[in-house]
Amino acid sequence: MSRVKLKTLLDRSIKNMGDVQQGVKDKILLLIRKAYEEDINVQISSGYRSDAEQQKLYNQGRNSPGNIVTRAKPGQSVHNYGLAVDYFLTTWDGAKATWTVNNDWRRVAEIGKSLGFSWGGDWTGFTDYPHLELTNGLSWRDLNRGRRPSNEFLNKGVTRKGHSGYKTYLLQQKLKSLGYKLKVDGFFGSGTDKVVRQFQRVHALEVDGFYGPSTQAKLEHELEGVAVAENEKEEENKMEENKDQPSKWAKEDWEEAKENGYFDGSRPQDTITREEAAVVVNRLRHNFREIIKRNEGTIENLTKAIQKLNL
Structure with missing residues (x-):
């Protein structure tokens, strides 16, 4: 049985998350990647939930068939503000969902908490094991009054120090492929900030540590050069290999x-x-x-x- 592709889990999750906050999406994609590297297949089942969808879910087990799955009425769920997702694990081939709260399930929760999420499995009273929310301590009442987590906490604006998520992870990968020494973990800390500034300084860019448009463009340009060089080297290696064998006709x-x-x-x-x-x-x-x-x-x-x- 072959393992489900990481891209498949990412694509499914992006579709199921819907219109969540960009920071939530960015961090969840990194969570899925990190779990995959630990041989855990995790997928998102839901994300943003409209008031109408919340009402329908609230009615389940009350005014419609099924078991009660939520106590939250419309406006009372963090899902309604695009700051929460629900997850599950899959079989090795990704064909079936598994809902057993085992060590792998709890490991995913730990990865989520390292990225700033709160886990519903830690709640007392009404535990919600699939639930992860990114509120930085704010309740649904705070959100209902218009309060929101900080822009930095939600990765808003240009990718920079203090952010964490898939964008930072990909940035770190690209810098490392150019020979820079840094940890590829998805956290934009002092080490990544130092390397970004070093890259900007080397290429005569504004040295601000921000992964903005000019830095992105220059980084992509440098990566293209590396890719061309690698392709040329690969062709040279192929030619060297071919030199050791005569052509069929000769x-x-x-x-x-x-x-x-x-x-x-x-x-x-x-x-x-x-x-x-x-x-x-x-x-x-x-x-x-x-x-x-x-x-x-x-x-x-x-x-x-x-x-x-x-x-």
Whole structure:
């Protein structure tokens, strides 16, 4: 059984999250990536929830069939403000959902908490094990009054120090691929800030530590150069590998030339040097002289016969 692709889990989750806050989405994508690296398949089942959707969910087990799954009326759920998601685990191939709250489930919650989320499994009374919310301590009542977590906490604005999430993770990966030394963990701390400023300084950009448009453009340009260089190196390696094997159309003649001592059998597709050409010509000369020596009588008789024909 092959494992479900990370991209599949990410794409499914993006679709199911809907219109959550950008910071929530960014951090959740990193969570899925980190869990995947630990052999845990996690997927988001829901994210933003409209008032109408919240009312329908609240009615379940009360005015409509099913079990009661929430105590929150419209406006009373953090989901209504785009600051919460629900998750589940999947089988190895990603074909089925699993809802058992085991060590893997709790590990996902720990990753979420490291990114600033609160976990419903820590609640007393009405525990909600699939629930993760990014409120920085604010309640639904605070949100209903118009309060919100800080812009930095929600990764709003240009990616910079204090942010954490998938964007930072990808930035770190790109910088590392250019040879910069930094930890690739999705947290934009002092180390990442230092490297971003170093990159900006090297390329005569404004040194502010912000991963803004000009820094993004320059980084992508440098990565393209690396990609081209890597492709050229790969082609060179392929050519070097091919030089060790003769082409199909020349294989038979090449083997015969080796047997006759004209070449040592190495670099069949490489360019011949003047020294090698001299050796081949000299070996041919010696071989012709040896053939003539062995067949002097035959050649002399053949010469006389030709002379008679010409009379």
